[in-house]
Amino acid sequence: MLFEKQEYKNRLSKVKSAMKKKGIDLLVSQDPANMNYLTGYDAWSFYYAQCVLVHINEDEPICFLRAQDMGGAYIKTYLQDKNIIKYDEKYIHTWPLHPYQYLVEIIKKRKWDKSNIGLEMDSHYFTAYCYKKINQGLPNAKLKDSERLINWVRLVKSNAEIELMKSAALISEIGMKTAIDSINPGVRQCDAVAEIQNTLFKGTLEFGGEYSSIATLLPTGKGTSASHLTATQDKFVMGEATIIELSGTYKRYHVPMARTVLLGKAEQKKIDAMKATNEALDAGITTTKPGNTADDVAQKFWAVLDKYNIKKESRTGYSIGIGYPPDWGEHTLNISKGDTTTLQPNVTFHMIAVMQFGDWGVEASESVRVTEKGAETFCKFSRELHIK
């Protein structure tokens, strides 16, 4: 087991408190990161319906999984066997049959079908179809959007979680070093990612890495205007910039990092944009401390951009921790103007500046931990435009 049983119990207890406040008796969570957080379950099985059930009167969550994945739950979770429930393979790939039909049966059998049931309505894998199966199958239940209830419990990390993130940070640093070393004119993008992935999985002798919940992002040339492009078979070109966004991953915890490299002659507009971006990031990080809000951080960040007359529409950060594809963001804290979330010690977020200027862009980021009195960055790695 990755954490002490007590840590899982504490998590469950916080989730139950939040459920009480929202008037939810039974929570259905299909978010793989939430499933991991509450049970330890960890497998690439989220491409079919599965979930965790949390009932306000039960001592343990229930893990609801495809039959083929039961074995994984015995190995990975802290749950008693009776709380690992499988659904039959007949529900796989046989629409209109659907695993949630059996979920509905389980809920009825336990007489929870007249309860207030919380659903993660905008969670990635909670499809409209899952919702319809529950809605039609449980006509006496009161369904409500639990929103990101478990995600909000995940916002403040335990010290044990912070330690895992520090290990992930070591992996991010060596991954980025490999990236900057590997990106050279005439090298295929895929060959650079081959080296990056190799490093991210090897990690260090003490801490080996895992698959990240987002592929290495590697927009290059004109592609730097689009932050989510991935590597192709094309070659890097002298004179062009490349953005690298990656994350070391340790025990599913992520500490992402973005940097920009420029091949060949220094280009003043890009150097200037990078400098302003870094000044803005620093202003935000300096403002990060318990008691301040996400808005406070955002205001200071954008004040610097305003000074340089730089317009940026997108948010500049989000909470991080456990991640599964397609995202390493936790979907809670949002570093943008107007987000009044108050920072607390051991809140962790990715402060990322995606800067787009028509057909080019630069990027840099820091993964940040709120400390007792201020903030610290997980990684130590120059944010300058890496010109080579």
Place this chain on the structure above:
Amino acid sequence: MLFEKQEYKNRLSKVKSAMKKKGIDLLVSQDPANMNYLTGYDAWSFYYAQCVLVHINEDEPICFLRAQDMGGAYIKTYLQDKNIIKYDEKYIHTWPLHPYQYLVEIIKKRKWDKSNIGLEMDSHYFTAYCYKKINQGLPNAKLKDSERLINWVRLVKSNAEIELMKSAALISEIGMKTAIDSINPGVRQCDAVAEIQNTLFKGTLEFGGEYSSIATLLPTGKGTSASHLTATQDKFVMGEATIIELSGTYKRYHVPMARTVLLGKAEQKKIDAMKATNEALDAGITTTKPGNTADDVAQKFWAVLDKYNIKKESRTGYSIGIGYPPDWGEHTLNISKGDTTTLQPNVTFHMIAVMQFGDWGVEASESVRVTEKGAETFCKFSRELHIK
């Protein structure tokens, strides 16, 4: 552009025919593989809402994307600029605001709000929340489940697509060779994946690889009873078996492969299970030809298992092609008893035998192409239990 414009036009035309048959005027598709198939769009932006709109009277699909991802659509799609529509960053991470509110506005503005609108109700990223926004925002529309309409159009590959899959197959083969070479007693699982990923991205000199839509699956020891476990920092143990499932990926096309390796002394029950599995796979592949159904293939497969008194509940194959996380399956053809889909030339599927026996298992697979008269496997790689 990856394909001739005519190929995209043909795809659109087939989708429109299918829409007509289902009585759908406007189709909203959020499946990233379907978006890629119809427009060429390719970026890791699917962690926020986005979609393709196909209207029965329009010459081109519309790509609906987050502002930050517009640049990627200009680079990757064949669409005219007017058919790339961005939504504002204010819709990102600011619930109850949601990108689909703006989508609703667009649909209204074009006076499509009284149409028959098809929605991919069980598509991974089409959340209950997306559905609610459309349902509430378009009260005059007739919403219906388009099911896997575009996915079914993808079932039969063009020759150009087959060529890309043949390139992916080359990458799968060298990836699996690296896997079997790297898995040794005392080696950390993550270090083996480091080598595997390195090979899968490097590909060949002619064909470089890409991120796969499923991480390298690497259940080992007792974990072989759970096919979706991924690599940890633990070491491989002498005497234990390891299942490897991976896919070479080229231009988003996947050709997956699974094999089992056993470290140390040959264990008869595993050798026997592997032998029976391979005989069953061969029986299925031999039955694969145009005119036969998925059920025909499945019957022959299970007849062999019956002969050996082996029980297997899960399906044994599914169509493959373009893939994005979390899946490389196309969600159409299902190699299982009762699936009456008729095979046609250039249907491609992953015939996979996940064999579980309590606390152990073995696996093997072939990616198969239906030819004019029969079938061929994409890869040539021994399926025997690799004992070393």
